[in-house]
Amino acid sequence: MNIKGYAQQSRLFYRSYALIFKSMPREAALLVVLMVLQGLLPALQTWLSKITLDVLFHLPTQNFEPLIWVLVWWGSSVLLGQVLEPWINYLVAHMNEHTTAFINQQLVRKAHGFQGLQPFENSVFYQDLEVLNRLSSSRPLNLLVATINWVRLLVTLTGLLFLVGTLVWWMPFLLVACSLPGVFKNTALRASGWKGLMSTRKEALEINYFRGLLTQESSAREIRIYNLGPHFEHRLMGAFQALQQVMGKERLKLAREPILTLLLSTAGGVFSFGYVLLLAASQKVTAGSIVVVVQALGQIQSLLDSFTIYHSLLKEHILYFEKLFYFLDFQEPLVLPQNPQHISGTLQEGIQFENVSFSYPDGRQILRDLTFTLKAGETVALVGENGAGKSTLIKLLCRFYDPTTGTIRVDGTDLRTLDVQDWRSRMGAVFQDFGKYHLSVQDNILLGDLQKQDLQGAEQAASKSGFKFEVLPQGLQTLLGKSFGGTELSGGQWQKLAIARAFYRNPQILILDEPTAAIDPKSEHDLYEQFAALAKGKTVLLVTHRLASVQMADRILVLKGGHLIEQGTHAELLHLGGEYATMFRLQAKYYQLAEEEAIGA
Numbered sequence: 001m002n003i004k005g006y007a008q009q010s011r012l013f014y015r016s017y018a019l020i021f022k023s024m025p026r027e028a029a030l031l032v033v034l035m036v037l038q039g040l041l042p043a044l045q046t047w048l049s050k051i052t053l054d055v056l057f058h059l060p061t062q063n064f065e066p067l068i069w070v071l072v073w074w075g076s077s078v079l080l081g082q083v084l085e086p087w088i089n090y091l092v093a094h095m096n097e098h099t100t101a102f103i104n105q106q107l108v109r110k111a112h113g114f115q116g117l118q119p120f121e122n123s124v125f126y127q128d129l130e131v132l133n134r135l136s137s138s139r140p141l142n143l144l145v146a147t148i149n150w151v152r153l154l155v156t157l158t159g160l161l162f163l164v165g166t167l168v169w170w171m172p173f174l175l176v177a178c179s180l181p182g183v184f185k186n187t188a189l190r191a192s193g194w195k196g197l198m199s200t201r202k203e204a205l206e207i208n209y210f211r212g213l214l215t216q217e218s219s220a221r222e223i224r225i226y227n228l229g230p231h232f233e234h235r236l237m238g239a240f241q242a243l244q245q246v247m248g249k250e251r252l253k254l255a256r257e258p259i260l261t262l263l264l265s266t267a268g269g270v271f272s273f274g275y276v277l278l279l280a281a282s283q284k285v286t287a288g289s290i291v292v293v294v295q296a297l298g299q300i301q302s303l304l305d306s307f308t309i310y311h312s313l314l315k316e317h318i319l320y321f322e323k324l325f326y327f328l329d330f331q332e333p334l335v336l337p338q339n340p341q342h343i344s345g346t347l348q349e350g351i352q353f354e355n356v357s358f359s360y361p362d363g364r365q366i367l368r369d370l371t372f373t374l375k376a377g378e379t380v381a382l383v384g385e386n387g388a389g390k391s392t393l394i395k396l397l398c399r400f401y402d403p404t405t406g407t408i409r410v411d412g413t414d415l416r417t418l419d420v421q422d423w424r425s426r427m428g429a430v431f432q433d434f435g436k437y438h439l440s441v442q443d444n445i446l447l448g449d450l451q452k453q454d455l456q457g458a459e460q461a462a463s464k465s466g467f468k469f470e471v472l473p474q475g476l477q478t479l480l481g482k483s484f485g486g487t488e489l490s491g492g493q494w495q496k497l498a499i500a501r502a503f504y505r506n507p508q509i510l511i512l513d514e515p516t517a518a519i520d521p522k523s524e525h526d527l528y529e530q531f532a533a534l535a536k537g538k539t540v541l542l543v544t545h546r547l548a549s550v551q552m553a554d555r556i557l558v559l560k561g562g563h564l565i566e567q568g569t570h571a572e573l574l575h576l577g578g579e580y581a582t583m584f585r586l587q588a589k590y591y592q593l594a595e596e597e598a599i600g601a
């Protein structure tokens, strides 16, 4: 590694510890102090052995005071060791919980802080996020524990090497030199292990996915009808096997490859031990000193091996933080304005699409040169075949993405210059994949505007959407969804609840992407009957395939292959006899025929 590399590594370590310290500064500082104390204990105890022997050999007759002091010191050091251990364990566990929570908070804050949806499109990015989430409860603790042991071993080693050095000055250098290749080798092997782990991100995602399919209620029905259990289980085990193969190879390397470096460090220890035995045989040193060196050498050898392992573990765990910081530093492609414009009051002119085209990050062009205006207070229906780009247009309107070319203007101001939160606070939406929150009915509605907490308003919104909460066991307080043992709703009931949430917000701009796809004909009819009242004063964009319900729109836009091919009122478009008229007549004919056939029969 060159100097730049070391500087980067040092910054990375500094930032990682800063993150851990930030989560619990006092506890972290206390832990460091306790660790250093604990690290000094073995050297202190070995030194006490020397003192004991030296005192014994030079003990004046009938004077036991030095022995009593030796006993007091020895007892204190043993007691300190015993007291320190549980406190260090307590602090490590305590800090681990906090650090895990803290890192999770950083991760989710970053993830929900993305204002656009593009980061979620990138599969590598998504896989990294999965690994970061999965390891967030182990890696920070591992870094902490490895650091603790690294520091403790370093302190112990320094103490013991110092003691050995007082007898033979070159011995510490020899011992360290013989262990260094092992340190480097293990570090390289751990880095390779991490690379292996990262190369199995796809398999890890597959494991999550197939395990989810096999264990969750949402997929239980199809799995049983099509007998998909064995098939998905096979794919799950395939992913496990692929993961085990890669990680097994890495583990084997870790067990097999350090043998030469271990031989070298053992040779250093044996040579040093032999030299001390020679010194002892020629009686050049005191008995106490020989005991010190013999004891210290025994410890140093195994400590150096452990130190090598912890050093390489540190390097391995730091790679987690490298990924974590990469994620935390990631700048989303959606560029937010430095000095955003804040808008107040109601929409005046409306929203203008000017030559808007859009391609997803995969490069496919979905919207092509769209120019139209959603006038303030107008209800516009957007229709077109599957994949025409209707939901994509909504995503641009919500500023989940920016147009690839062209501009969207709000009362003449470029949407990209507006404060995005401000803009979205004017909107209410029922998306195709609306949220089903496993909370109470009331909370599901109140989520539409957390500032309001208007219980009466929530009740009214539920009534307007046709959601009959009275039939549920605890009415508005009924807990929904299976996650926490609540009541499960039907698809249509969930959708009505999503509509209630949007109504509760009372937004200026209401976006409805197939809002009645799961709703029964009578409820749909009731909803559209009162739609004029509900939409009053709002700008509404409605996407639907049920053309009977678009008649109440002021204007209809027809999308085909990303082009805006027709626009006008229901009557105008029927008169035009184009795509809309064809689609409408097809649907109408289908119902008419079905009715005629039924009556005829």
Ligand SMILES: Nc1ncnc2c1ncn2[C@@H]1O[C@H](COP(=O)(O)OP(=O)(O)OP(=O)(O)O)[C@@H](O)[C@H]1O
Pocket: 121, 360, 361, 362, 364, 366, 384, 385, 386, 387, 388, 389, 390, 391, 392, 393
């Ligand atoms: N996140 C995405 N990344 C890449 N392509 C996408 C993404 N989302 C949608 N598309 C593609 O964009 C095209 C338009 O999709 P969109 O959902 O806007 O259609 P739609 O008109 O709403 O269709 P539907 O009537 O079926 O809801 C489709 O071909 C789809 O494959």
